[in-house]
Amino acid sequence: MGPLIEVVLGGLMAGVLYSLVALGFVLIYKASGVFNFAQGAMVLFAALAFARFSEKMPMPVAFVLAMGVMVLMAWLVERLVLRSLVNQEGIILFLATFGITYFIEGLGQLIFGSDIYPIDLGLPKEPKIILEDTFQGGILINIDDLLAAAVAGALVLSLALFFQKTGTGRALRAVADDHQAAQSVGIPLNRIWVIVWSVSGFVALVAGIVWGSKLGVQFSLALVALKAIPVVILGGFTSVPGAIVGGLIIGVGEKLAEVYLGPIIGGGLENWFAYGLALVFLMVRPEGLFGERHIDRV
């Protein structure tokens, strides 16, 4: 029993990290109908900013400053890119985010450098052994993993409430649905876009810090974000809780597959398992586990 639980726990922790990135995708998709390919680049940029700032100043100040940088970025993205693309097809906006991706990746490394930078949150790194009496050998867990899980949980809860219960949340959903109609009821499209990119910038910053403290801040952070794509396919593009559940399923799934199926069909399963699962979901349930079902009257 012990090893199985350890594998599942490890998977859950990895899953939480995927979820954090997936959350950023879902937010922008929910609030503007755009699949934001740049989310990974934003995670990298935010993490770089935080890592470099925290070399020179206390961590809370660095956090606030990095957040300021992300808000500035949101404002620039709206001003320079999105504003000219109001009422365009989703695919046009999607391609625009490709451009944004490469620009942000380049800019981030230009400003902050392209080495590997550590983020030390001052948490105990050595794993703890718990439940030694129940299982033989006990179970290994990491404190920072638990903290990441708590942060993700809090984020999801507050964002879900924000979207469902408040006027601004409703305005965000309205913009995602129909630009023109949203404007006609007096919703200022431009401000909404700045808000939503700022919020997803915030999520990117949190994700970047959590990832960065585990792996170090480096270019590969931008690629980790690609793992979040199967997560949103699984959970549904429009569902905040879906991003979490999807992340957990993929995290646990790929670890279990690696450990129990790996020896049978060969290793490296962990790298493609998520994409395989996403493919199956696209065929069976394209709107994901929690996504809004698309209804068209014929």
Add this chain to the structure above:
Amino acid sequence: MSDARAIGEVILAVESISLAFGGVQALSNISFDVREHEIRAIIGPNGAGKSSMLNVINGVYHPQQGTIHFKGEKRHRMEPHKVASQGVARTFQNIALFKGMSVLDNLMTGRNLMMKTGILSQALYWGATQREELKHRERVEEIIDFLEIQSIRKTPVGRLPYGLQKRVELGRALAAEPTLLLLDEPMAGMNVEEKQDMCRFVLDVNEEFGTTIVLIEHDMGVVMDISDRVVVLDYGKKIGDGVPDEVRSNQAVIDAYLGVQH
């Protein structure tokens, strides 16, 4: 009927509006006014520029020439959300509702402009925000009763039949408590019964709330019955303006609709 509402001063004055898309002249030199509390219809054959006119009033299009005075103030180049904040609400020819959201949520977006609490306090869902939400919800429920759509309150709009969607769209516009309501073909594609319902709602809105209404409509019977004054457009030009009887007997209007022998 029109006596009860006491038609007032000019609330919207459109002066010498010209609008072109590249080489296509959509509107040329259009002037007309709308008085407080009246129902003003814009009619004309397809492609006459009726929707373009509405889009100009609404701020979606910016005309190359001409001015618009609203409530006595000259209006400068303005975006739709700004126009909305001045008290202008509208519906669209091809329904533009938030399809994934419930009827209730759609109507609540109409109250968006009136929500005072800031984003931060909304994010935290503080007491004030909660009270405000309830207050708006109350008003929205009144509109739901008024439009007799109680039973579909929680239904996602995308699932509703066409006629009901049109009604919900009217509801969303009403939720903003507009002084000027723009309706782009509110009865298009409806059967006789649905049209009668819609006529009743439009008249009731006008009478009970005193809302000024500008509407585009193709059904001549409806237009002549409910409107106080009618503007007729053809190929982007104004060819008639007056009370329904005047317009009905205007030779240029008859020609535009029936065609002329050359």
